Amino acid sequence: MSDGTYVLLTCVVGILLLPLLTAVFNLKDKVRGSDISSHRSAVAATKTVNVIVLVALLLPAASNSFSSVCLPEFVYAALVINAAAFISWNFFAMTDTSMHIHILTEFYRVTDLSKADLLARYRKDTIVAARVRRLLTLDQLRLQDGKLTVAGRTVLLGAEMCKLFRFVLGIPIRPPV
């Protein structure tokens, strides 16, 4: 097998491992009786796969079966694995946080609804409450003395990047309410 094929196959195996390890970490939480959060497990799976791929790229070099290991291979593998991890996490996030999917599930559970019925089941207050719970789980918010404060910067950093892209692409930066 050529060096290039080995790097490509390592990346493909890493991509396949991402959702599998997310499920394994969730199962571990379930067995322990802890709260399951695929958002948290996806981060743990990403870190683990990065280590596995790094070791897989270093091992052949150590045993001299690889011509050499260079920076471009690591940069390539890091880009592919972390972009795939973002896709894998987003795919789960779509089933968990997407309001389109949630509205579909409301119609899935009953025969039909009017818009008022739908808003009685799913509206701004329920969405904000669900987001606050999730942000607390992800350590982006902190509850201290009954008050919420911002604790983490990851989601805000993502939001700032979205703002930058909106500015560049000519899309309104803030919600047009």
Add this chain to the structure above:
Amino acid sequence: MNCAISSGLLLGLASFVLGWILHFLVWRIKRPEAYPIWLPLILFLGFAVATAIYLTCFGGITFSENVEVLASALLLQTVLTAGYLMGYAGIIEYSPSAEVLYAVASYPGGVRAQDLDVNSLTDEFLVGKRLDHLVSAGLVRQSKERFSIEPIGRLIVEFTIVYRRMLFEPPFGEG
């Protein structure tokens, strides 16, 4: 040094950047409504152009080397395009989680959950707009004032249930 992966890395990055510049130019002229179709099409057009330039000017000596370069560039282009497409949904949809964080940050001493007012969000903006999307995408049917799910919408929900069960998550997300 592995030339195939190095060339694949450069070709993949160059093609993604080229595709992104095309996307920027098109969006500045007119932003298409059906972005899930147009965005990957434009980004992969960048890949096609970059590949044609590579094969014409810098094509490898052997066929197998060219295959490795193109396969590695295609894999990189695919994950970057899919990642950007998913991130793009966050760019145009305004994440309520980010709005919650901005609202909490606007209270320097913190805020009780019941007093939190996220005034950048409304029922119509969050739910009404998305219900319209689902109706126009043919996933929900409107009959006078009543709405019900179409078979394709049912299939999507059932797929998400199976996927979430595989991850040991409850069948429905909170939204």
